[in-house]
Amino acid sequence: MFFKSYLRFYFSFNKELRKSIKNIFGFYPENIFIYKLALRHKSATLKQKGGLKINNERLEYLGDAVLGLVVADYLFKRFPFKNEGFLTEMRSKIVNRATLNKLSNKLGLKNYMHIGNSEQYHSRSAGGDAFEALVGAIYLDKGYNFTKNTLIRYILNLHYDIEQLQIEEISYKSKMIEWAQKEKHRLEFVMQEEKEAKGKSRYVVTTVIDNQHLAKAYDYTIKGAENLSAEKAWAKLTKLE
Amino acid sequence: MFFKSYLRFYFSFNKELRKSIKNIFGFYPENIFIYKLALRHKSATLKQKGGLKINNERLEYLGDAVLGLVVADYLFKRFPFKNEGFLTEMRSKIVNRATLNKLSNKLGLKNYMHIGNSEQYHSRSAGGDAFEALVGAIYLDKGYNFTKNTLIRYILNLHYDIEQLQIEEISYKSKMIEWAQKEKHRLEFVMQEEKEAKGKSRYVVTTVIDNQHLAKAYDYTIKGAENLSAEKAWAKLTKLE
Known part of the structure; x- marks a missing residue:
């Protein structure tokens, strides 16, 4: 009796998960078990003989690389006249931890996750990790080209505003310049x-106002470092004023 | 007359390059021009209207992501019972800059590269970058699955000893670099x-994270001091976290 209701519960969960995958990514999974693994947070790890941990970390490792390539390829083709620095910056805007966590919340992945310790869920980036793990699962289940097309169609096109992301990059630096001109302050971005x-x-870019060092930031592009630095400076400034 | 000999030179270069690609990667390229672009170092940049720089940096950006996924997938399947930490470490041993530079030398890529300034070639990681750019070129020319199979067959199986890599002493330096990149910390190895x-x-090498001195070590080689310092820092870090 118990076993029967357990089975019913078990398969109804699978059925619901299959539906959710269809709703989010537009297709029914072949092998539902990989997707379930992708949704097993490390706080709900099952330990196996030999030290292998059964959770979504291996799939996250794979999915991170899949997502990296899909987004790199997408941007490469969407921006044929932009240099590598721009592409790298845009990619990091799309796949950074904060953005992926938000995306994961929006998609409601948490409802389908196995989580052992809910504190761990909140303090770490469990949502974004689960999204990456799901990407790894799709890749294993359906192959690269399918994954690429699916992610472009159902994630990048639906949940990202690429035009907006492009604009966002300049805002803090130009915000700072505007403010300095208006308030007659001397503003410098010092680069090392x-x-x-x-x-x-x-x-390394330091934002300097009237010879006072306000904020420092690092990045692999000058533009990126300037903007990060300006963003930090802006945050300080708006608290000071 | 001049034009004729130029043409002959031009096409003989293409022919030779096609042959070399065949020798290295086992196939003849479809679109030779992408491969030529992959071999144009940034010191030999051609500038276009609109600020686009014609060199291999865009392809390197793409190829880096392709290589990342191919190696991630290869290790994921080759080591089904290893945890994510092991896979990440193995991958960094395979695709780190020093290893890719060595690989590039071994393959003789330099002979086919356009280099403007040979000093720049040596000080930078031009060889490894060109290899990555070539990977990007193969991906564009032949697609993901072809690229994956080619790289496994002609690069990983022929030029890497995966068993040996497993045994090789872990580079704490590269562990630290990876950790810092992933967790967005600023890492410096300060040498005296x-x-x-x-x-x-x-x-004397000090490992510095976000301007905080974490560990110091001495040795008679720079490499040794760096690794010792990184090892100490790693030990501290793993206790802290």
Whole structure:
């Protein structure tokens, strides 16, 4: 009797999950078990002999790489006349942890997740991780091209405003410039280049107002570092005033 | 007359490049021009109206993501019982800048590259970048699945010893770099050279995170001091978290 109702519960959960995948990503999954694994947060880890942990971390590792390529390819083709710095910046706007967490909330993934400890869910970036793990699951279940098309159609086109994201980048720097001109302050963005271990360059930009260092930020593009720095400075400024 | 010999030179270069691609990756390219672009180092940039720079940076951006996914997928399937931490570490051993530069040298990519300033070639990671750009070119020319199969067959299976990589001492330096990139911390290895009585140099490396000195170590090689310092920092970090 118990077993029967357990089975009913078990399969009704699978059925509901299948429907939700269809609602979010527009297709019915083949292998529902990978998707269930993708929704198992590490706070609900099942331990196996040999030390393997049964949770969504392996799928998140895979999905992170899938998402990285899908977005890189999408931007590469959408912006054929933009340089690498712009593309890198746009990608990080699309796949950064905060954005993916928001996306995950919007999609309601939490309702389908196995979570052991709800505090851990909130303090860490469990929502975004689960989204990435789902991407990994789609990739394993349906292959790369299907995943790419699905993500472009059901995620990038529906949940992102790419035009808006492009504009967002300039806002803080120009906000600062406008403010300084209006209030007759002297504004400088001081840039330093730092060599990193891998031979890459990282840029440090300090926003300086009337010789006073207000905020410092780092990025792999000058533009990015300027904007981050300006954003921090803006935050300080609006609290000060 | 000049034009004729130029044409002959031009097409013989293309022919040679096609052959080299065949030798390295086992197939003849469809669109040779993408591969030529992949081999144009930024020191040989052609500038276009509108600010677009014609060099391999866009392709490197794309290829980096392709390579990331191919290696992630390969390791995911090759090590079904390993946790995400192991996979991440193995991947960084395979695709880190130093390894890709070595690979690029081994493949002789430099012979086919357009380089404007040979100093820039050496100081930067031009070789590894060109390899990544070539991967991007294959992806555009032949699609994801072809690229994946090609890279596994002609690069991972032929030029890497995965068993050996597993055993190789973990580079704490690369662990730290990865952690910092993932968690968005600023990481620096600050190096000081100390002259000793006998004329030997001793190196002091401090691992600095977000301007906070975390660990210091001494050694007679820079590499050794860096790794020791990173190891100490890693130990502190894993206790902190």
